[in-house]
Amino acid sequence: MNLIEDRVQQLLDSIGSSVVQSSLVVFFYRNPGAFDTTEGLARWVGINKYEVEPALEELNKTGIVKKMGNDLFTIYTYSPEESVLEIMDELVAQLTAMPAYSKEVDNGQRG
């Protein structure tokens, strides 16, 4: 297994088991200009904001999304670090191929 595959597998292990995180990653990947609050992003992906909030926190830690603003008004945007950006194509391809994603997620974000 090379470094890239290794990194994809690591992210799959942490994200792939969560439909909410997977949905957010695919959403940001396909709509890279997304720039919204937790409530706004919850609306875009069609998932309860209480489930979206911790998922965004996790994605912020992985370096896929960037958190901006303050405690009163927080905005998340797609801003993967260079090391993450190069594996996003592969990561999204694998996420969308996972049965959990394709069966449970159909909120229009795939156009």
Added chain:
Amino acid sequence: MLQISTGIKGLDRILCGGFIAGSSVLIEGSPGCGKTTLGVQIIVEGILSGEPGMILTFEQFPEQIYRDAARFGWDLRAMEQENRLRVICTSPQVISDQLLQPSGPIYQLIERLGIKRILIDSFTHFQRITVEETSLRELMFSMINSLKRMGLTVIFTKEISLKGVAGFEEYLVDTIITLSYQETPTEGRRRLIEVLKSRGHEHLPGKHGFRFASDGLQVFPRQAPVLPEFQLFQGVLKTGIEGLDDLLGNGIPLGSNVLLCGPAGVGKTTLSLQTINNVLQDSSRKAILFLHEESPEHIFERAESYGWNFRELAAKGQLIVSYEDFARVDIEEYLYRFNELMQTHSPSIVVVDTLPTLMHTVSHDLRLVTEKIARLTRIIKYHGCNSFLISPSLYGSNQIGRFGVEESLCDGVIILGTESIQGSRKRYIEVYKLRNQKHVTGRYRMEITEEGIRIFYVK
């Protein structure tokens, strides 16, 4: 005051040049009428002319916007990669918050990319923040001022109010464009565009047709009912048909519209084709043939049977053939394109075959027929061109034209017909009317020979 092109030729004409740079524009309309497409096109056309753009979307996924734009050949992803565009999906709450932060990320992005045009799709979504009108008005006012301060041209879309009264948005913006539909008895739904307001510059009033073409919206402004004063042209156009120019008093005065009537099969189209062939013997001249019944191929074959090489004339660019199925003609769009063709080619003669089929879609309303024929003839006259407008008449009818109005709108009327002489049916021709020209009156024998039409009149 700098006016910027919308990138849509017809819309620029309606706006008498385009928007004012740094102004605010509202595009309103009912669902599916094309608000977002028009907004995106204005952004794209700006980008293509060196003005980077931004699209803020509150409901439609950017991915859908990319896909819809691709249908018109606009590669928004590539424009984003080149930093000439940003498509941002967000919430009205975020934009409302960002307005209070001139150093916030959105403003930083606007500055960094040098954004000049911004589309906010749609303002209606700000009702998510509040439905209280005073607050919404204040919000929009702040947003417009904030973006204008940065020198941006701001384009809002808005779902149309069914209340029939102007919303506050209409008072705040500089330009209002309304998109709508009109049900017609023959054409189904027609798409219409209207500029209701354009602060600081003129616009052509009224509703104008538009449609989605392969490269975006095409707008067809109604020509002003009265075109600029045209001059009287000196001289005549010779038909080159034996006997006819003498009957006409040496030819047809330049800038004349001549109605060519008669029942089916008497030679109306042949007389027109023969005139075109003769006129185009001068290689500096051009002719346009507008067909609504017979196909160009059929017409070419018919011309060839008389030895007139229309294919070659078309290949040389002297003959322009425009064919449009009469059942699909949108007369407003047609008149716009007709005028464009006239401007492009400056023909010596145009032939419309036939006038009633061209008027098919408005034939239920004599007032519309009158208005459209009047405009058609004025466009031709304005360009100093001659025309034959072919109008088949009904057998046994005393009416000259099909509608009873075209003969008074045209400068000349030539009637072709047949009459029974000693048991045999013979063709005749009569110059019934020809303004500004002393012509010969009465009926004269006419034959259609292998070389074309021959008229038995000797001066």
